[in-house]
Amino acid sequence: MVARELIPEHKLLSESEAKKIAKEFSITLDKFPKILESDPQIQKLGAKSGRLIQINRNDDGKKYVAYRYVIKG
Amino acid sequence: MQAEIIDNIRFTTISPDMIKKMSVAKLIVADTYNEEGYPIDGGLVDQRLGVIDPGLKCKTCGGRAKSCPGHFGHLELVRPVIHPEFSKTIYLLLQSTCHSCHRILLTEEQVSDVKAAIKSFFVEDVPDENGTTVDITSLATTIEDSDNRLALFKKLKAVKKCPYCGTVQQKKKFERPTFFYLNNSRMKPDEVHDWLSKISDADVKLLGIDPAATRPEWFVLTTLLVPPVNVRPSITLESGERSEDDLTHKLLDIIRINQRLEQDIDAGAPQIIIDDLWELLQYQVTTYFNNETPGVPVARHRSTRPLKTLAQRLKGKEGRLRYTLSGKRVNFSARTVISVDPTLTINQVGVPLKIAENLTTPFYVTLWNIDEAKRLIQRTEYPMIINVIMKDGTRKRFTETNRDEILKALEPGQILEKQLVDNDLVLFNRQPTLHRISIMAHEAKVLPGKTLRLNVSVAFPYNADFDGDEMNLHVPQSLEAQAEARYLMQPKLQFLSPRDGRPILFAKEDELGGMFFLTRDGAEYSKEDACRMLASVGINELPKQTKDGTYTGKGIFSMILPKDLDFESKTSSGRIAIRKGELIEGVIDEKSMGGGGALIIKIFVDYGPDVATAILAKTSRLALGAAAQGGLTISIRDYYNTEKLDKERKIIADQVEAKAMELVQKYKEKKLDALPGYTRKETLEILVMAQLEEARHLAEQSLQKELTTENNAFLMSKVRARGNIVNMVQMSMFLGQQAVRGRRPSRGYSGRILPYFRKNSSNPEAKGYIKSSFFDGLSPTEFYMHAIGSRDSSMTKSLITAVSGYLQRRLINAMQDFYVDENSSVKDASGALIQTVYGGDGVDPMKERVAKNKMQKTA
Numbered sequence: 001m002v003a004r005e006l007i008p009e010h011k012l013l014s015e016s017e018a019k020k021i022a023k024e025f026s027i028t029l030d031k032f033p034k035i036l037e038s039d040p041q042i043q044k045l046g047a048k049s050g051r052l053i054q055i056n057r058n059d060d061g062k063k064y065v066a067y068r069y070v071i072k073g
Numbered sequence: 074m075q076a077e078i079i080d081n082i083r084f085t086t087i088s089p090d091m092i093k094k095m096s097v098a099k100l101i102v103a104d105t106y107n108e109e110g111y112p113i114d115g116g117l118v119d120q121r122l123g124v125i126d127p128g129l130k131c132k133t134c135g136g137r138a139k140s141c142p143g144h145f146g147h148l149e150l151v152r153p154v155i156h157p158e159f160s161k162t163i164y165l166l167l168q169s170t171c172h173s174c175h176r177i178l179l180t181e182e183q184v185s186d187v188k189a190a191i192k193s194f195f196v197e198d199v200p201d202e203n204g205t206t207v208d209i210t211s212l213a214t215t216i217e218d219s220d221n222r223l224a225l226f227k228k229l230k231a232v233k234k235c236p237y238c239g240t241v242q243q244k245k246k247f248e249r250p251t252f253f254y255l256n257n258s259r260m261k262p263d264e265v266h267d268w269l270s271k272i273s274d275a276d277v278k279l280l281g282i283d284p285a286a287t288r289p290e291w292f293v294l295t296t297l298l299v300p301p302v303n304v305r306p307s308i309t310l311e312s313g314e315r316s317e318d319d320l321t322h323k324l325l326d327i328i329r330i331n332q333r334l335e336q337d338i339d340a341g342a343p344q345i346i347i348d349d350l351w352e353l354l355q356y357q358v359t360t361y362f363n364n365e366t367p368g369v370p371v372a373r374h375r376s377t378r379p380l381k382t383l384a385q386r387l388k389g390k391e392g393r394l395r396y397t398l399s400g401k402r403v404n405f406s407a408r409t410v411i412s413v414d415p416t417l418t419i420n421q422v423g424v425p426l427k428i429a430e431n432l433t434t435p436f437y438v439t440l441w442n443i444d445e446a447k448r449l450i451q452r453t454e455y456p457m458i459i460n461v462i463m464k465d466g467t468r469k470r471f472t473e474t475n476r477d478e479i480l481k482a483l484e485p486g487q488i489l490e491k492q493l494v495d496n497d498l499v500l501f502n503r504q505p506t507l508h509r510i511s512i513m514a515h516e517a518k519v520l521p522g523k524t525l526r527l528n529v530s531v532a533f534p535y536n537a538d539f540d541g542d543e544m545n546l547h548v549p550q551s552l553e554a555q556a557e558a559r560y561l562m563q564p565k566l567q568f569l570s571p572r573d574g575r576p577i578l579f580a581k582e583d584e585l586g587g588m589f590f591l592t593r594d595g596a597e598y599s600k601e602d603a604c605r606m607l608a609s610v611g612i613n614e615l616p617k618q619t620k621d622g623t624y625t626g627k628g629i630f631s632m633i634l635p636k637d638l639d640f641e642s643k644t645s646s647g648r649i650a651i652r653k654g655e656l657i658e659g660v661i662d663e664k665s666m667g668g669g670g671a672l673i674i675k676i677f678v679d680y681g682p683d684v685a686t687a688i689l690a691k692t693s694r695l696a697l698g699a700a701a702q703g704g705l706t707i708s709i710r711d712y713y714n715t716e717k718l719d720k721e722r723k724i725i726a727d728q729v730e731a732k733a734m735e736l737v738q739k740y741k742e743k744k745l746d747a748l749p750g751y752t753r754k755e756t757l758e759i760l761v762m763a764q765l766e767e768a769r770h771l772a773e774q775s776l777q778k779e780l781t782t783e784n785n786a787f788l789m790s791k792v793r794a795r796g797n798i799v800n801m802v803q804m805s806m807f808l809g810q811q812a813v814r815g816r817r818p819s820r821g822y823s824g825r826i827l828p829y830f831r832k833n834s835s836n837p838e839a840k841g842y843i844k845s846s847f848f849d850g851l852s853p854t855e856f857y858m859h860a861i862g863s864r865d866s867s868m869t870k871s872l873i874t875a876v877s878g879y880l881q882r883r884l885i886n887a888m889q890d891f892y893v894d895e896n897s898s899v900k901d902a903s904g905a906l907i908q909t910v911y912g913g914d915g916v917d918p919m920k921e922r923v924a925k926n927k928m929q930k931t932a
Contacts, residue, residue: 024896025896025898025909026895031905
């Protein structure tokens, strides 16, 4: 389940990167959409709650970047 | 102004001590006014509870009727009664505790297990990052916790013996609404009160109640809070008689019974009489809270009307919450029937004088316009002043008698409310408001008559027609609202749809028909006609004359186009080309000026809203002129078939039928191969259906070949003015296959739809194939088949609109406070990120067309 071609790339952002991105959107980290720690992709990355994940989607060559804020659960 | 953010709200029960603290008066008299009509002290309208009669002074705050907010009073119940809304909770508590020692029916170990399972209440005073302590007990319990708690109550119910005092638990019973039994003998409310007050704080907490906020014994009432008179005002009838509010009546009942109970107890009356009165008191209190309590007879007024007590005030669609608080009503608005007025522009709305006289716009008095203000005040007829808003915000009605007074007091900073006049911007709206274009800002045009009037072209965005539709009008008051309306909401600015970038305002129906007459090849007009047509749109020049002294329709149309317009595009019948504002080729049709709108979009994008609306209006007037001149009508003659057509339609109908029969034959001989994913029978149905539907196509084609624009019905369908070629096929060729849910009709007894047909007949006509046209008339069996198809389509249509309407409403409610932020990200009202880029691609459909057109231009 962790490495299927249909699952877009999940990237763990460093805390400083996360801060930068939050600033870009002028919001705090908890205002990003959320993802559970128990999500297979998060387990794979080993990310703990409080971190920000970047998801690089590629829809027929159309690139779209999404973010997820990791929460407990 | 930054609003304070509410962290959480806590609802708790009120304690008897708190009631006494809040109360300004102990009520003891079961009466309201004395003979002189003066409030009785200690009665239900005691002046300490506030005053509602003008002239009286509140004995608590000294305020007058308008300035006194009212104060709570209380009354002491001689015997406690159960609060009916808490009886279920009381039952849970009784079940969970021992009737002898009043401890929770759990052993020490079990208690610690429960504490572990139900987290939210027991993680106490945890310091957060900043070192301040957070009281977790005040946090909402989680779903998991409330599930665990339910399981706990279930377990407690089953406990047989108290783990502390060893008492064998007797059967506890609850009878709605307020009766409790222990071992089948009735417990009086005071016993319940006693029991509940003996449950320890620690046990209360285990049972899910925060003892710091609510003690369980407060669920049994010993004192009753009496709302101020402002909450239950009495009305003075014309006869001078006073009529009290339902709540006052109910409270009177409670005090009366309470007093009788007290007297009887003091007089040492027998226990049975006391118990009866006690129960009556319980009944009065129960209905005081909720007169629709299940299992309790409804308390009625003398006129047998059920009393409206506390719960009834709040509950339901007409209750305080949904009606008073969530419901919104506005001033500065009007509503009547709408009708058409072709002399109005799409940006205008016709307002009846009667309405204009009653609606007002603010006129802000300043140093620079004070003379104008004086002139307004001096006016004695229509556009005059109605109210003056003084500097302190009070509104003064302007009358003939106080004109001089107002004139003298006039100073900058005051606001005059002036009657609505021409060119004031007003919002115009039709329900259902599904769209942003269901509310637009129009310039008012004050007209005689009693209806609101609009240009037909804007009827489309409102989805309005004139068969009795009513619409609402609102006058924006603040300058901000006026500016928003002016720059965002005018119809001319709503030219393109935010959904797909297609025009919202465009030519249709007769306008398209007229455009065809005007701009078709060979359309020529005499000088006289050309002059008249152009003059009707305010043009005083003539286009180039042809050799034989006439004017071409294309030339006349070109006069309304901008002189530097270059345009080229495909149309339904070829292409159109415009060079330097001159229509040199093609017919203006639906694809250029209609809903398809390539030309309209081009003009809107390149020349702006004002030019676009002007051209659209001129197009409309020219086209209607041309249509009127040519005459555009249909008659039964348009549906006569030529001999050739009649032959063709018979051939088509029979041919198709034969082919369908062939398929059935193949099926019967088992030579028909099943399509993937279908059974053989389904395959047959699909193929037959396709074959029979093919008949319509063939009929359409032969009509297309045979008919010319000499036939007006055909012309109208061709230029997309009205009607569709399918309608013509149905009228003059044949109806073809009827369908139920996309299949041939199949329901009926013993393998047939009608007993007229043979059982399991393979004849297509037995399954809804109709060879007659509306012109011919249908045979009885055909008529029946057609009715089946009609019912199916009318039902699907109405069901689909209901379902999709509800779906859309829910989506709108869910997304209503989303907005696109500066970096084109989408956020909601709390600032939470919804999308990183609007729509995933940042495209605004309204502007997308613009981009495409620009690309075409450069290419």
